[in-house]
Amino acid sequence: MPVAKVDSNYYHDQSERLAQQRPNDPAETPWTPMPKPLSECKVTLVSTAGIFVKGDEPFDYGREWAEPSWGDPSHREIPRTAGQDDVVYSHLHIDTSFLTRDRNVAWPVDIFNDYEKEGKIGALANTLYSIMGYIPNFSPLIKRTAPLMVESMKAQCVDVAFIVPV
Amino acid sequence: MSLSNVPEMTEKVAVSRAAFIQYPFGRQLGDVGDREGQRKICDAMADLLETSTGPNTFVHLPYEWHEPLEKTKWRPDIPAPGGLRRMQEEAEEKKKAASK
Numbered sequence: 375m376p377v378a379k380v381d382s383n384y385y386h387d388q389s390e391r392l393a394q395q396r397p398n399d400p401a402e403t404p405w406t407p408m409p410k411p412l413s414e415c416k417v418t419l420v421s422t423a424g425i426f427v428k429g430d431e432p433f434d435y436g437r438e439w440a441e442p443s444w445g446d447p448s449h450r451e452i453p454r455t456a457g458q459d460d461v462v463y464s465h466l467h468i469d470t471s472f473l474t475r476d477r478n479v480a481w482p483v484d485i486f487n488d489y490e491k492e493g494k495i496g497a498l499a500n501t502l503y504s505i506m507g508y509i510p511n512f513s514p515l516i517k518r519t520a521p522l523m524v525e526s527m528k529a530q531c532v533d534v535a536f537i538v539p540v
Numbered sequence: 541m542s543l544s545n546v547p548e549m550t551e552k553v554a555v556s557r558a559a560f561i562q563y564p565f566g567r568q569l570g571d572v573g574d575r576e577g578q579r580k581i582c583d584a585m586a587d588l589l590e591t592s593t594g595p596n597t598f599v600h601l602p603y604e605w606h607e608p609l610e611k612t613k614w615r616p617d618i619p620a621p622g623g624l625r626r627m628q629e630e631a632e633e634k635k636k637a638a639s640k
Contacts, residue, residue: 375604376602376603376604377562377600377601377602377603377604378600378602379547379600380545380547380560380561380562380600380601381562382545382546382547382548382549384545384562384609385545385564385565385609385612385614386565388546388548388549391549392548392549392552395549395552395553396552397551397552398552398553398554400595400596402554403554403555403556403595403596404554404556404595405556405594405595406556408589408590411590412586412589412590423566435621438620438621439621442620442621442622442624442625443622465566466616466618466620466621467565467616467620467623468565468566468614468615468616469566469613469614469615469616469617470566470616472566472567472571472572473566475572476572476573478569478570478575478578479566479567479568479569479570479571479572479578480566480567480568480569482569482578482579482582484575485569485575485578485579485582486582488579489582489586494586495586508620534541534589535541536541536542536543536582536585536589537541537542537543538542538543538568538569539542539543539544539568540565540566540568
């Protein structure tokens with residue numbers, strides 16, 4: 375049966391969090407038109423799966439275990455050349471075993487590599503990005519992490535980011 | 541361009557373009573090994589990116605997950621710190637109530 379409208383509470387009852395969430399004024403939603411056809415755009419990927427390259431600094435789960443209402447608001451940069459097994463999928467709030475077996479379940483690097491080869495996108499950027507999506511206090515994410523990611527994307531002349539939250 | 545399986549939350553956080561999918565957390569593009577299905581969702585995101593003409597453009601994708609809800613795993617085997625603490629607190633409360 376096709377899904378007519380996606381149910382926000384289907385997999386996890388979010389009603390309490392949704393009730394607490396202050397809504398954005400839709401009139402203030404930012405808008406950047408596509409600068410050119412996707413086939414000419416440089417594209418990057420952003421995940422919330424807590425992905426980091428093996429050997430890089432892990433997300434700070436020690437502090438989260440000590441303070442469960444805290445989540446690491448930093449980000450990690452991942453070279454597009456990093457393979458399936460070159461990274462850790464570390465988010466504590468989801469079953470990451472599926473990502474460990476096939477990253478394209480939520481980290482579609484192989485699909486976007488195909489897009490590049492086929493000319494569906496202009497290019498996949500050299501750097502991809504991940505945050506760890508459990509961030510109850512998102513102020514540092516907005517004030518510090520997001521600008522750093524944007525700065526990095528601009529330095530690489532990225533036109534478009536595809537965000538795949540987990 | 542974002543994907544989400546929690547539309548109501550996404551609509552509240554100033555996302556200019558989003559595709560909604562009723563797939564489980566951690567597998568929002570499709571199941572392990574289902575490259576065709578995963579690509580279908582990526583294609584839908586790309587299409588929305590190219591066709592949207594203004595902010596707050598949201599599309600509910602019609603695709604249904606292949607497993608019934610009760611058989612669909614997405615939670616980790618070890619609960620996250622917050623969940624574990626809540627479980628411990630609930631157990632403590634039950635213990636206290638039982639001892640009264």
